[in-house]
Amino acid sequence: MMSFKYAAKRTTGQTVEGTIQAEDRGQAVAELRRQNLVVLRLDAAAASAAPRAPRFAFLSRSPRVTNEELVLFTRQLSTMVGAGLALLESIDVLGEQAETPGLRTVCAQIGADLRSGSDLSSAMERCPRAFSPLYVSMVRAGEASGQMDVILARLADYLESSQALKREIKAAMTYPVISLVLVISITAFLMLGVVPTFRQVFEGLGTELPALTQFTLDTSEWLKNNWYVVVVGAFGAFAGFTLFKQTRRGALFFDHVALRAPVFGPIARKVALARFSRTFATLIRSGVPIMGTLDIVADTAGNRVIANTVAAAKESVRNGQLLSDPLAQSRVFPPMVTRMIAIGERTGSLEQLLEKIAEFYDAQVKAAIKSLTSLIEPLLITFMGVIVGGVVLSVFLPILDVVGKLSGPS
Numbered sequence: 001m002m003s004f005k006y007a008a009k010r011t012t013g014q015t016v017e018g019t020i021q022a023e024d025r026g027q028a029v030a031e032l033r034r035q036n037l038v039v040l041r042l043d044a045a046a047a048s049a050a051p052r053a054p055r056f057a058f059l060s061r062s063p064r065v066t067n068e069e070l071v072l073f074t075r076q077l078s079t080m081v082g083a084g085l086a087l088l089e090s091i092d093v094l095g096e097q098a099e100t101p102g103l104r105t106v107c108a109q110i111g112a113d114l115r116s117g118s119d120l121s122s123a124m125e126r127c128p129r130a131f132s133p134l135y136v137s138m139v140r141a142g143e144a145s146g147q148m149d150v151i152l153a154r155l156a157d158y159l160e161s162s163q164a165l166k167r168e169i170k171a172a173m174t175y176p177v178i179s180l181v182l183v184i185s186i187t188a189f190l191m192l193g194v195v196p197t198f199r200q201v202f203e204g205l206g207t208e209l210p211a212l213t214q215f216t217l218d219t220s221e222w223l224k225n226n227w228y229v230v231v232v233g234a235f236g237a238f239a240g241f242t243l244f245k246q247t248r249r250g251a252l253f254f255d256h257v258a259l260r261a262p263v264f265g266p267i268a269r270k271v272a273l274a275r276f277s278r279t280f281a282t283l284i285r286s287g288v289p290i291m292g293t294l295d296i297v298a299d300t301a302g303n304r305v306i307a308n309t310v311a312a313a314k315e316s317v318r319n320g321q322l323l324s325d326p327l328a329q330s331r332v333f334p335p336m337v338t339r340m341i342a343i344g345e346r347t348g349s350l351e352q353l354l355e356k357i358a359e360f361y362d363a364q365v366k367a368a369i370k371s372l373t374s375l376i377e378p379l380l381i382t383f384m385g386v387i388v389g390g391v392v393l394s395v396f397l398p399i400l401d402v403v404g405k406l407s408g409p410s
Helices: 023-034 067-082 089-097 100-117 120-125 133-145 148-205 211-225 227-246 248-260 264-285 290-299 305-316 325-330 335-347 350-407
Strands: 001-008 015-022 038-044
Touching: 001 023, 023 038, 023 133, 038 290, 038 335, 038 350, 067 089, 067 100, 067 148, 089 100, 100 120, 120 133, 120 335, 133 148, 133 264, 133 290, 148 264, 148 350, 211 227, 211 350, 227 248, 248 264, 248 325, 264 290, 264 305, 290 305, 305 325, 325 335, 335 350
Parallel strands: none
Antiparallel strands: 001 015, 001 038
16 A cells, blocks of 8 residues: 545635555545545655656757657557556567657657666656657656556547547638638739730720729739739738747737637637647546646647636635636636536536537537638638639720720711
8 A cells, every 4th residue: 555645625625635545646546536525736655756857858859759650659559558568668669660760769768768767757758849748747647546558548539639620620721721822823823924914905095994904904013013022021921920929928919819809719719628628637537636737738728818717727726716716707718618617526527527528619619610611612712703803804894995985886
């Protein structure tokens, strides 16, 4: 039996501390949950702290692993560990069969750390470009609970669900982006290649040109003489937008806009809520203490407005409040989410309700993306028709006017 010191919170909001005896960390967490306690902190009484990565680990030049490779790596590692294969041997096998240099290098580094006596979570923490804080925390929870294969399987499920949602969004945005590029390309070809050839023809007619034709000709002439201004201006605007978005104030501003924008705002909010709920449920189910869970959820929320709300909620939980209270007061989270979290806190089934929330918003996002795709297609066709049709009409208006005069009574 092992002895664990814990800090937990009752359903009434009261914070309690004590010591519990259990076979492992997972059993200790399960016992505390059976007592309707929300675990805030759980430490082995005689355990030394796991070695941490360097303070500026994000600056390291560790190899990068793609999301698809990481999902496959996690799933295979879970299968081999569950089959009884030693952890070091499993890592060596995965390194030998890796198809990319990045994953081979990562496996070699992890294997070297394991041979030197490091645990798996600390070895992965030294490869920050391959393994996120969420990944490392779940592996550490698997080490503490002795259920590494189960935790890795849950982690693979989480990564696959996140990847599926990203693919849905990318697939929905591919058609509009390609269509917009085609519209801009066709318009540029007409304005720079076709319209200028009609200028001399129109000047030879000796008649007053329609306003639309004159505007098109003037615009074409300006673009032909000042195309570099457009290119430099577009590049400068993009660079300024990117630099401002990388600042703390700019990132917060654009995240606010993303949540409040018409049409796209509700989708962005649902995506962020789905990610929040799934990450939270996965970490809680894996036995990660709630304070550490809130740190990771804030870092992986994908939206700084939600991340700031979660960070503020963490301080409230530290002071003995229920998590649902500060989330409800923030008005960032919908009432359905905060009430389900409150029910989960009172009944001890928080992870199940969070998974239900994630499934609900995943379905909502897919439905919204499908509706948006069907709406964008006619809008883009209309936009293309107006732009291209306007240019063509402006070119043919003077010709039709001259033909009309010639065919009229003498």
